[in-house]
Amino acid sequence: MTGEPLPLDPVPLDPAEKVDLWRQRYFEAQAAAEEFILGEHGEEGLAAWIQANSRITAELLRAQRPAGVSATDHFMTRLQRQLLLYDSVVTSESQPSGTVLRNADCGILRYRKRAARNGVVLTFASPCGYCQELNTAIATRYVEPGVAVSCEQAGDGCTWRADAPHAPGEGATGSPHRGRAGG
Numbered sequence: 317m318t319g320e321p322l323p324l325d326p327v328p329l330d331p332a333e334k335v336d337l338w339r340q341r342y343f344e345a346q347a348a349a350e351e352f353i354l355g356e357h358g359e360e361g362l363a364a365w366i367q368a369n370s371r372i373t374a375e376l377l378r379a380q381r382p383a384g385v386s387a388t389d390h391f392m393t394r395l396q397r398q399l400l401l402y403d404s405v406v407t408s409e410s411q412p413s414g415t416v417l418r419n420a421d422c423g424i425l426r427y428r429k430r431a432a433r434n435g436v437v438l439t440f441a442s443p444c445g446y447c448q449e450l451n452t453a454i455a456t457r458y459v460e461p462g463v464a465v466s467c468e469q470a471g472d473g474c475t476w477r478a479d480a481p482h483a484p485g486e487g488a489t490g491s492p493h494r495g496r497a498g499g
Contacts, residue, residue, distance in 0.1 A: 339402065339427065350439040350446075366446075370453035377458050388459040388478045392417055395451060395476060402427050405473070414463070417476040425472055444469060451476075 329337065353361045381390045392408065392415045399406045402423030409416050424443055432438050440446055448467045455465035455478070462481040467474050 343427065343431065347436070347439055354439060362446075366450050366453055369450060370457055373454045374457035377454070386460060388415070388463050388465075388480060391455055391459050391465070392476070392478050399423065414477065414479040417478075419473040419475070420470075422473045444474065448474070 349365075350362070353365050357364070377387070377390060377394065381387060385393075396406050396408055396417055399419050399422065403426075404419050404423035405421040407418045407420070409418075422444075424447065428438060428443055448469075452465060452467065455463075459465060459478065460480070464479045465476065466479075467476050
């Protein structure tokens with residue numbers, strides 16, 4: 317015996333270590349799923365997985381949506397919080413046509429680049445295409461009818477827009493109809 321703690325006697329993790337470990341585990345599971353699906357089923361399998369994932373996520377969002385919050389606002393808040401999990405530089409602003417979420421420095425992209433530098437073999441050269449396709453599919457199934465959700469790449473980030481149709485009689489500068497309860 318060397319007197320060192322046994323692996324079965326771990327030292328508790330501090331909160332920052334827990335966050336890093338959860339990110340790592342999620343990343344590992346996601347990478348394994350992507351590799352398996354692409355290896356076994358090719359691009360068609362990946363497209364089917366995105367559709368299944370978007371259906372399941374939209375159903376969960378419906379069940380979790382707080383009273384008085386539109387599906388669009390709930391979706392955009394979820395997306396913002398997801399990006400913040402990876403310390404992305406994200407701002408959100410309301411505009412007459414809807415909401416704009418600017419991800420100036422994507423933490424998910426930064427995290428994956430760091431993993432690649434550390435020898436992790438990545439399934440995709442960039443996660444952006446997958447992220448955009450998945451989240452757009454979720455939005456299509458979840459947000460109010462007529463709301464258009466789109467994403468544009470911008471360097472190491474992106475800009476998400478949720479543009480809502482105007483209520484009858486509203487001009488381009490009027491308040492957007494965003495599916496809020498009572499409004």
